[in-house]
Amino acid sequence: MNQIFESELQKHLHQNKSGWIEVVCGSMFSGKTEELIRRITRALIAKQSVKIFKPVVDVRYSKNEVVSHNKNTVGAFVISESIQILDLAKDCDVVGIDEAQFFDLELPNVCQELANQGKRVIIAGLDMDYKGIPFGAMPVLLSVAEFVTKVHAICLRCGGLAAYSHRLDSTNEETILLGETDRYEPLCRNCFQHATLKNSALHYQ
Numbered sequence: 001m002n003q004i005f006e007s008e009l010q011k012h013l014h015q016n017k018s019g020w021i022e023v024v025c026g027s028m029f030s031g032k033t034e035e036l037i038r039r040i041t042r043a044l045i046a047k048q049s050v051k052i053f054k055p056v057v058d059v060r061y062s063k064n065e066v067v068s069h070n071k072n073t074v075g076a077f078v079i080s081e082s083i084q085i086l087d088l089a090k091d092c093d094v095v096g097i098d099e100a101q102f103f104d105l106e107l108p109n110v111c112q113e114l115a116n117q118g119k120r121v122i123i124a125g126l127d128m129d130y131k132g133i134p135f136g137a138m139p140v141l142l143s144v145a146e147f148v149t150k151v152h153a154i155c156l157r158c159g160g161l162a163a164y165s166h167r168l169d170s171t172n173e174e175t176i177l178l179g180e181t182d183r184y185e186p187l188c189r190n191c192f193q194h195a196t197l198k199n200s201a202l203h204y205q
């Protein structure tokens, strides 16, 4: 979303008291959280009332901050159920939600309610899990959002545009396995296809 467009959105919020939903999605290492933090920071500079929420499952780095891979931080509420956001965000103009894929499936209803109340809701999350399957409530959020931004990482194997988060240890079948470059690599469609074939090693000799 470019800056002119974003300021148009701000104007719209003030003039029409209308809310909306924005989703920033992509693979791991694609800069989703950096983009969420950038938008939140701009709202803070404009003296809007902002709160960020993240699910209790994401314990990377810090319990009370949204931290991107480049170590930007913004204060956040760590909560276990998405319904809690309705109460906690009562007085907010802008609601940020990070790691949305880990929240329960009530999250789209919660976001709709917030937007209907006139709030700007900015959601960041992984659109696909490590198998390339749409993750948690993300597909529904993408459908109901007014604005969707898909960001990409760079494929670690070929330098192409990466949309997949490939898990390096394929023997671990948990959908939620937190980690960084030691556990995941961003891959493009071709490299992901090759990597997820049983004899993937043969393709890289």
Ligand SMILES: [Zn+2]
Pocket (backbone or CB within 6 Å): 155, 156, 157, 158, 159, 160, 187, 188, 189, 190, 191, 192
């Ligand atoms: Zn590739």
